[in-house]
Amino acid sequence: MPAPYACDPSVSRGRLYPEPESSFRSCFQRDRDRIIHSSAFRRLKHKTQVFVEHEGDYFRTRLTHSIEVAQVARTISGALGLNEELTEAVALAHDLGHTPFGHTGEDALHALMAPYGGFDHNAQAIRIVTALERHYAEFDGLNLTWETLEGIAKHNGPVKPPLPAALAEYATRHDLELATHASAEAQVAALSDDVAYNNHDLHDGLRAGLFTDDDICGLPIVGPAYAEVDRTYPGLEPRRRRHEALRRVFGAMVSDVIKVSRAALETSGAQTADDIRTLGRQVIRFSDGMWAEIQGIRAFLFERMYRAPDVKRMRADVTRVVEDLFPLFMSDPTQLPSDWRTDVLEAEDEEALARIVADYIAGMTDRFALETHQRLIG
Incomplete structure (x- = not known):
């Protein structure tokens, strides 16, 4: 039974361009x-x-x-009586705007775009799903x-002023009520991101040899988990022990x-999805104790993984790739692929051209960015 504050697809606020509803899928499933x-x-x-791809x-x-x-x-959303399809859609789309090379690429592109309104991966995701995906006959985007x-x-x-340029541009056409909180479903997607990357960064760091199982046994949450496994399965082989x-x-x-x-939801008094948006606080959250322990894990990862010497060297290399490509395309837009030339011709000023160049670079994969840099610059 859906909770009263779950988003109901039958009363969705709809799409910017009206479309007939599907006879067998809800609007959130279609998204x-x-x-x-x-x-x-x-x-x-x-x-x-x-790591690089x-x-x-x-x-x-x-x-x-x-x-x-x-x-x-989906697991959390289902347990809370929320709409799982909407939660899943937001979760699957949350990283669409990321550049090649993770946050390193985003930092480099943001610095290069500073004179033109900056770059933000969440805003870029909106730009992708509302403009840059060009497959449908009747509209740009999805x-x-x-x-x-x-x-x-x-x-x-809530997104506070000044808005990222890509988001500000869309907001002039479609009011997403950026000053309020999002639905409970979207809040679930945000915390699920925290859960996922905290766990897989530990796993990837171990696999990369940046630290060992013994190193992380002193961490909150992690240490007790290893201790429980050792009690339950004494002498378990290392790979299974780590997974467990x-x-x-x-x-x-x-x-x-x-x-x-x-x-938090039960005590909020919320009876509709809009009640969640106007509460003025997040309702999907960790306990204070868990959040403090997660911060302890993050501090360890920053020191031993994100700032590890090999990772820092890689970050310097890929930063240079972005820093080389951006001015090259700005000075000679003919280096862009032919299907981007129409946008270049329609660019009204330098800022518009910079946004097109940022769109192109942000859409690159790690491999393609490295190959393009090698081909054009060497």
């Missing part, structure tokens, strides 16, 4: 399916989280991460429902979110 079939979603296969077949990519987030999000667009734009909370421990870490975080959020 999810359009996201999965988009070009941007497929490109996530070759965009990495921390070619460094190993077992490290997470943005695609595998998005699928893991969607799985966690023409997603208001609820899905809202979730992509503000799943991390990290899945317990995963489970502890998910259980905490469900328990705390269920209580």
Whole structure:
């Protein structure tokens, strides 16, 4: 039985361009399916989280991460009586706007775009699903429902001025009520992202040899998980021991979110999805204790993984790739592929051209960015 504050597809605020409803899929299911079939979603296969795409077949990519987030999000959403299809759609779309080379690429592109309104991956995701995906006869983008667009734009909370340029541009055409919180479904997608990357960054860091199982046994949540495995399965082989421990870490975080959020929803007094938006606070959250322990894990990962010497060297290399390509395309837009030339010809000024160049670079995969840099610059 859906909760009263769950988003109901039958009363969706609809799409920017009206379309006939499907006879066998809800509007949120159609959103999810359009996201999965988009070009941007497929490109996530070759965009990495921390490591560069070619460094190993077992490290997470943005695609595998998005699928893991969607799985966690559906579990939490179902336990709370929310709409699982909307939650899944937002979870699958939340990383569509990421550049090649993870946050390193985003930082580099944001610095280059500073004179033109900056770059933000959440805003870029909106730009992708409302303009850059060009497959349908009657509109640009995917023409997603208001609820899905809202979730992509503000799943991390209200968006405060100054708005990122890509989001500000769309807001002039379609009011996503950026000053309020998002639906409970979108909030679930945001916390599911935290659950997923905390766990898989531990796993990827171990696989990369940046730290050992013994190193992380002193961490909150993680240490007790390893201890429980050792009690239950003494002498378990290392690979199984690691898997059993990290899945317990995963489970502890998910259980905490469900328990705390269920209580917050019950005491909120919310009777509609709009009540959630106007509460003025997040209702999907970790307990204070769990959040403090997660921060302890994040501090460890920053020191031992994100700032590891090999990772820092890689970050410097890929930053240079973005810093070389952007001015090249700005000074000579004819280097852009032919299907981007129409946009270039229609660019009214330097800022419009910069946004086109940023769109092109942001859409690159790790591999394609490296190959393009080698071909054009050497």
